[in-house]
Amino acid sequence: MKIPYTLYIDDERLNHDEQPQDVPDWNRYQLPFAKERLLLKVPELQLFTQQLVHDPFFIDLVEINVKEPAYVPFVIHDRQLYMYFMLKGTLLYTTENKRPIVRTQANTLMMSYYDKGSYFAYAKKGKHIALVVSIDTEWIKSIAHDYQNIQCILQRFTHSTRLYDTMYIRRMDRKIQRWLYKIYSYSRDNKGALDGNLRKYISLLLEYYDKALEDQDNDIAFEIKIFVEANYCDERLSIKFLSDHFNMTERTLTNIFKRRYHLSVQQYYTDLRMQKAINLMDQESISIKDVYMKVGYTDERTFRYALESYQKRNK
DSSP, rough: OOOOEEEOOTTTTOEEEEOOOOTHHHHHHHHOOOSSEEEEEEEEEEEEEEEEEEEEEEEEEEEEEEOOOOEEEEEEEEEEEEEEEEEEEEEEEEETTTEEEEEEOOOOOEEEESSSSSEEEESSSEEEEEEEEEOOOHHHHHOTOOHHHHHHHHHHHHHHSEEEEEEOEEOOOHHHHHHHHOOOOOOOHHHHHHHHHHHHHHHHHHHHHHHHHEEEEEEEEHHHHHHHHHTTOOTOHHHHHHHHHTTOOHHHHHHHHHHHHSSSSEEEEEEEEHHHHHHHHSSSSSOOHHHHGGGGOOHHHHHHHHHHHHHHOOO
């Protein structure tokens, strides 16, 4: 297990302090077993990260103290799967072009994966704290034989061509908070004991999340997202088609989806269609005259316009 990403601030005013002797006075959580600590400071914000690489895990406790809203860049080095716990505040994750991916809320957890590339975390004024756990997928496979929903996530991670995806976002109850405390407060100076502690509580968190995914039917936004991903090549797909399927008005459906994912459902399935079309043209040498019908369009002119708009937005 290597460090899967790098947080940085591209600013000539940056004060960069590796392995600071003293933690900042606004720091709320200590990670006693962290091997790497980094404090980044610019006038708008301070970022303090405490990290440990301990195969098969990477643990990162990130705290950001923001005076003015700012985008924090980070680079992911390899495709990786994460469990993400938002302990305080809220962060909006975006692509390199600042297209929204997901907004995390305080006291929530989720699983996600990201391919290598550049991204941003947008932070509003205030304090934001997240615990990020990257887990080797082979280890998950070894302990999750009976976790059908986790197995589905592994399949998506392994076989999907998407650059990133976020799974079900769930509020954390006291049980989760207690398990997290057992992780980040562990202070025994014993490598074997630390290894056992991490494996125990991360296993419990995966088991909990697997069961939580069974309750995801209560999350309408997530249901819409999954349905769109399964049907975006269907030429019948439209806002009206979706509103009829989910038995709600077009306005309600649109608002529910945008509130969660910060882009319209129409833009979401259009982007999926464009990504699929580009892959077909690049990998299978299908011409533009033939590809549009394979991704849900009945008119070549409409497809060309959508493709040009997508390419302009993603330059």
